[in-house]
Amino acid sequence: MIHPNRPFLRSVGMMIGAIIGVGVFGLPYAFAQSGFGLGLLELLFIGGILVTLQLMLGEVVVQTPGHHRLVAYVEMYVGPLWKWITLTALGLGIWGAMLAYMVVGGTFLHLLLSPVLGGEVAVYSYVVAGIGTLLIYGGLTFASKIEYLVVLALLFLFTFIVLASIPEISFAHYTTLNVSQAFTPYGVILFSLAGMGIVPELKDVLGKKHKRQLASVIIVAMTIVLSLYALFAFAVVGVTGSETTSSAFDGLVPYLGETFLVVATVLGTLTILSIYMVLGIELLNTFKFDFHLKHRLSWLLVSAVPILLFALGMREFIHIIGFVGGVFGGFLGILVALTYWSLRRKGLCREHHCINFPAPLTWIIITVFSGGIILEVFTTLIR
Numbered sequence: 001m002i003h004p005n006r007p008f009l010r011s012v013g014m015m016i017g018a019i020i021g022v023g024v025f026g027l028p029y030a031f032a033q034s035g036f037g038l039g040l041l042e043l044l045f046i047g048g049i050l051v052t053l054q055l056m057l058g059e060v061v062v063q064t065p066g067h068h069r070l071v072a073y074v075e076m077y078v079g080p081l082w083k084w085i086t087l088t089a090l091g092l093g094i095w096g097a098m099l100a101y102m103v104v105g106g107t108f109l110h111l112l113l114s115p116v117l118g119g120e121v122a123v124y125s126y127v128v129a130g131i132g133t134l135l136i137y138g139g140l141t142f143a144s145k146i147e148y149l150v151v152l153a154l155l156f157l158f159t160f161i162v163l164a165s166i167p168e169i170s171f172a173h174y175t176t177l178n179v180s181q182a183f184t185p186y187g188v189i190l191f192s193l194a195g196m197g198i199v200p201e202l203k204d205v206l207g208k209k210h211k212r213q214l215a216s217v218i219i220v221a222m223t224i225v226l227s228l229y230a231l232f233a234f235a236v237v238g239v240t241g242s243e244t245t246s247s248a249f250d251g252l253v254p255y256l257g258e259t260f261l262v263v264a265t266v267l268g269t270l271t272i273l274s275i276y277m278v279l280g281i282e283l284l285n286t287f288k289f290d291f292h293l294k295h296r297l298s299w300l301l302v303s304a305v306p307i308l309l310f311a312l313g314m315r316e317f318i319h320i321i322g323f324v325g326g327v328f329g330g331f332l333g334i335l336v337a338l339t340y341w342s343l344r345r346k347g348l349c350r351e352h353h354c355i356n357f358p359a360p361l362t363w364i365i366i367t368v369f370s371g372g373i374i375l376e377v378f379t380t381l382i383r
Helices: 006-019 023-034 036-063 070-077 080-117 121-136 139-168 184-192 196-243 249-291 295-311 317-345 359-382
Strands: none
Touching: 006 196, 006 249, 023 036, 023 184, 023 196, 023 317, 036 070, 036 184, 036 196, 036 317, 036 359, 070 080, 070 196, 070 249, 070 317, 080 121, 080 249, 080 295, 080 317, 121 249, 121 295, 139 196, 139 249, 184 317, 184 359, 196 249, 196 317, 249 295, 317 359
């Protein structure tokens, strides 16, 4: 039995904070499109795959000496060429996520402040990006110190939404099924559960004394995240049904009132800023540790790209998170599986005990993600 300790709790909090972001706001819409039951089954299935992948990556992190990030682990175990493929998938995935945070964060701030300050939604999106950029500069130490408090705010937000929704829930909204939209939740779920890149950061937060608790951190954090996601989707779909909006909150306002609007948008904006910061730091550290760039140059690269993409007109929330999750999230999942498989084949696991996932499981995961990438690209092209 693992006794609670500060590094363990901080790591659980930081992983939850790195995963929960704007993707959760797209889940109710995706579930409403396919049918709640089908969406929930997909959430549990994909969640199980991602827990497995995170445990695989955790094993690589624990067994490999030194301080590295995902890009370097892939280079060590799969090959130098794959380093650049990983960087491309990781960078585009994180930049795409930050772009999505800008879009929905601007929507939340606009809902909250425009009655007083006025202004276009895009202006508020730039404000979110500006604040997030300043937070990223603080680095990992600053992030780990405040993430615990942000997670408490997240727990309150989800509890508040679920409890506020109960009186308005109609169980008829859970009985719909639309098989033609069965693939809609896939990319959104993958995006909402993205966070594998935070696993190497957790080794640093846990320290040498507690690094063997990394697997427990992953299991506890993911169990909490999946439970929160299921409850959130249940509450929102139960209230708004087929009228569920892509960002969830604005569709609830007519049912739950102005008090709900203020509380939800304030906490939602804090959540967005927090995850924007953590993912930005993840990419910043990749540039610093694996490519040996200076802190300021890394910070500028991380911060400028999502703002540029937004300025170029990429602002459709569901399309962004579906594509980023299905394609770039899928690529990263495949790369983690290949890295773990290479670790198992090397002599390191003959010298030290490693978690032994069966080889067929590795190739099943690779097949699932490969199929998802093909379908997501095809769906985007015909949209």
